[in-house]
Amino acid sequence: MPASLSVNLNAIAMLRNRRDLPWPSVTGLGRVALGAGAGGLTVHPRPDQRHVRFSDLEPIRVLIDEEFPTAEFNIEGYPDEGFLRLVEEARPEQVTLVPDDPAQATSDHGWDFRRNHNLLGTIVGRLKNRGIRVSLFADGAPDREALSIARDVGADRIELYTGPYGGCYDDPQRALAIVEELGRTADMAEDLGLAVNAGHDLTVANLPALARRIPRLAEVSIGHGLTADALEYGMAETVRRFRRACGQDV
Incomplete structure (x- = not known):
């Protein structure tokens, strides 16, 4: 089954935040994406709210619940107490935990599972x-012990x-x-009983090769490249293009 596409709304929120105005609408473009067949929406509410704001979470939850009940809400972030409280209030279907420092521009590495074993177990x-x-x-490098x-x-x-x-x-x-290398890591994870998602700098051009190498890929979360394409093709057509790149029938 082809991977589900989760549209990351952070870049849209960042553009909105350049002005004290309600557009572009985070929920409005989320609605367009889901209407075009996206499987879900992803946000990363950073502590400084420079992208998605905390106040965006409940409207996205309502959008999914009331209009697209089969879609999923995925919230990603570093699991400090503030983030965990936001998640518990927003009730997403999935939480993606990342080891980000609050000052990072974007997520750029995976967890050190050995060092963070106890922290992650509790959370x-x-x-x-x-x-x-x-x-x-x-991280993409194969490491069976870490997985x-x-x-x-x-x-x-x-x-x-x-x-x-x-x-x-x-x-x-x-x-x-x-x-x-990513494929070998996915093979190890699946062998251990873990499902596999993927995300960061994925595009219409590079998705097909990844999807072929990891045929049981569960979900891809895409923001920057998808938002860039939406400026050229519009959100609905861009979502359809990315869905086709995942191997979905559109």
């Missing part, structure tokens, strides 16, 4: 007790950090090597 348990699926951001820790702390999924793959847009040979 994953707290979220799963509330019925939330948990995905952990993971075993992700499983042992109770995670349901990992999300492969695909930034280095996206960065090879002008180096096809390097891209092939990285997608194979």
Whole structure:
């Protein structure tokens, strides 16, 4: 089954936040994306609210519940107490935990599972007790011991950090090597019983090779490249293009 597409709304929110105005509408474009067949919406509410604001979360929850009840809400972020309270109030179907420093421009590495074993075990348990699926951001290099820790702390999924793959847009040979590395990591994760998501700098051009190498890929979360394409093609057509790149029939 082709991967589900979750549209990351952070870049839209960042554009909105340049002015004290309500447009572009985060929920409005989320509605367009879901109407075009996206499987869900992703946000990353950072502590400084420079992208999605805390006040955006409840309207997105309502949008999904009232208009697209089969879609999923995915909230990603570093699991400090403030983030966990936001998540518990917003009731997403999935939380993706990332090891970001608040000052980072964007997520750029996966968890050190060995160092954070106890921290993740406590937090994953707290979220799963509330019925939330948990995905952990993971580097693409194969490391069975690290992935075993992700499983042992109770995670349901990992999300492969695909930034280095996206960065090879002008180096096809390097891209092939990285997608194979990502594929081996996915193979290990699946063998351990973890489902696999992927995200960061994925595009219409590079998604097909990733989807072929990881045929059981559960979900891709895409923001920057998708928003850039939406400026050219419009949100609805862009979502359809990305869905086709995932292997979905559109």
